[in-house]
Amino acid sequence: MKYISEFRQHNLAQQLQAAIARTVDPNRQYRLMEFCGGHTHAIFRYGVQDLMPPNVEFIHGPGCPVCVLPTGRIDNAIQLATEHDVILCTYADLMRVPASGRHSLLKAKAEGADIRMLYSTQDALNIARENPAKQVVFFAIGFETTTPPTAVALKQAQAEGLKNFSIFCNHVLTPAAMQAILDAPEPVAIDGFLGPSHVSTIIGSQPYELFAQRYAKPIVIAGFEPLDVMQSSLMLIQQLNAGQHVVENEYRRAVTPAGNVKAQQLMQEVFEIRPYFEWRGLGLIANSALKLKAEYADFDSEVIFKVPAIKSADTKGCECPAILRGAKKPQDCKLLGVVCTPENPMGSCMVSSEGACAAYWSYGRLRGV
Ligand code: SF4
Numbered sequence: 001m002k003y004i005s006e007f008r009q010h011n012l013a014q015q016l017q018a019a020i021a022r023t024v025d026p027n028r029q030y031r032l033m034e035f036c037g038g039h040t041h042a043i044f045r046y047g048v049q050d051l052m053p054p055n056v057e058f059i060h061g062p063g064c065p066v067c068v069l070p071t072g073r074i075d076n077a078i079q080l081a082t083e084h085d086v087i088l089c090t091y092a093d094l095m096r097v098p099a100s101g102r103h104s105l106l107k108a109k110a111e112g113a114d115i116r117m118l119y120s121t122q123d124a125l126n127i128a129r130e131n132p133a134k135q136v137v138f139f140a141i142g143f144e145t146t147t148p149p150t151a152v153a154l155k156q157a158q159a160e161g162l163k164n165f166s167i168f169c170n171h172v173l174t175p176a177a178m179q180a181i182l183d184a185p186e187p188v189a190i191d192g193f194l195g196p197s198h199v200s201t202i203i204g205s206q207p208y209e210l211f212a213q214r215y216a217k218p219i220v221i222a223g224f225e226p227l228d229v230m231q232s233s234l235m236l237i238q239q240l241n242a243g244q245h246v247v248e249n250e251y252r253r254a255v256t257p258a259g260n261v262k263a264q265q266l267m268q269e270v271f272e273i274r275p276y277f278e279w280r281g282l283g284l285i286a287n288s289a290l291k292l293k294a295e296y297a298d299f300d301s302e303v304i305f306k307v308p309a310i311k312s313a314d315t316k317g318c319e320c321p322a323i324l325r326g327a328k329k330p331q332d333c334k335l336l337g338v339v340c341t342p343e344n345p346m347g348s349c350m351v352s353s354e355g356a357c358a359a360y361w362s363y364g365r366l367r368g369v
Pocket of ligand 1: 317318319320323330333334335336337340341345346347348349350351357
């Protein structure tokens with residue numbers, strides 16, 4: 001078992017393409033939201049959209065953690081680095097996301113702030129150990145996939161008695177975003193969901209049952225390889241043809257119904273749910289994000305540095321908010337490829353390796369698909 005190459009086999013893709021062509025009803029549309037940015041990139045990197053019949057459309061969802069972080073939280077992070085003289089550590093994707101006034105963490109670093117890119121929470125702990133005279137803030141972002149490592153780092157810092165390490169917590173919750181999309185005042189027409197893969201390894205497939213039943217939307221948990229996306233699309237099409245709306249799990253090699261219970265317990269031990277959190281594109285969503293529990297206040301950057309709530313405007317003309325709701329696609333943005341490129345990003349969806357605009361740019365889909 002090699003885990004990747006067998007999910008990219010050309011002959012199997014052709015077989016799935018033929019099966020999908022045989023299965024679709026030519027008299028209807030199939031609007032399938034791929035929740036994750038990883039799915040979006042697989043679709044465009046491997047040309048999956050081109051293998052679909054014309055009445056099967058992929059709607060890009062909000063499952064890109066860098067993309068959904070609102071501008072105000074980037075502004076907060078820059079303030080932490082520039083006004084509190086901390087070492088701010090974060091994942092590389094965040095460095096170039098535009099903050100207010102076209103500022104960014106990368107520009108703040110160039111201006112002298114001590115901002116460091118890292119690959120894991122363990123790197124942040126090492127920086128704290130090596131710099132006992134400085135406060136080290138880990139700018140934590142991500143869905144349920146990256147939340148357990150943050151919890152592990154916190155527990156390690158506590159066990160070691162590290163007094164100079166804290167977490168600026170921006171972890172968000174996938175089911176809340178799915179609900180926000182389905183409950184939107186002007187909901188986007190979606191027939192079914194390609195459900196998250198990595199997130200579901202943690203939370204399992206059970207949390208999606210509610211959406212399948214209450215909103216009558218089929219959901220198929222889908223892996224990130226092209227054959228995963230094609231097989232999951234076929235499963236959704238079959239459900240829609242049969243008038244079904246249940247949760248199915250195509251990504252069984254990694255996802256179970258209950259998920260990773262140990263990781264869930266760790267998250268519950270360390271975090272509590274925020275009453276509200278702002279998402280780029282989706283606005284304020286109730287019960288959609290995590291913060292550190294009060295007993296971990298000594299490690300909570302928001303408490304230590306009294307981080308204010310900042311409401312910041314997005315870049316004028318940037319369609320990221322509508323793209324993240326599934327209401328628009330990157331080619332609907334007039335700035336795509338003209339003003340906005342990976343070298344000069346105007347919005348988060350062009351920066352992140354999971355962003356829809358980055359996918360269109362990287363794989364040459366600047367015009368309609
Ligand atoms: S192309 Fe750039 S400006 Fe347009 S929506 Fe995407 S990120 Fe925003």
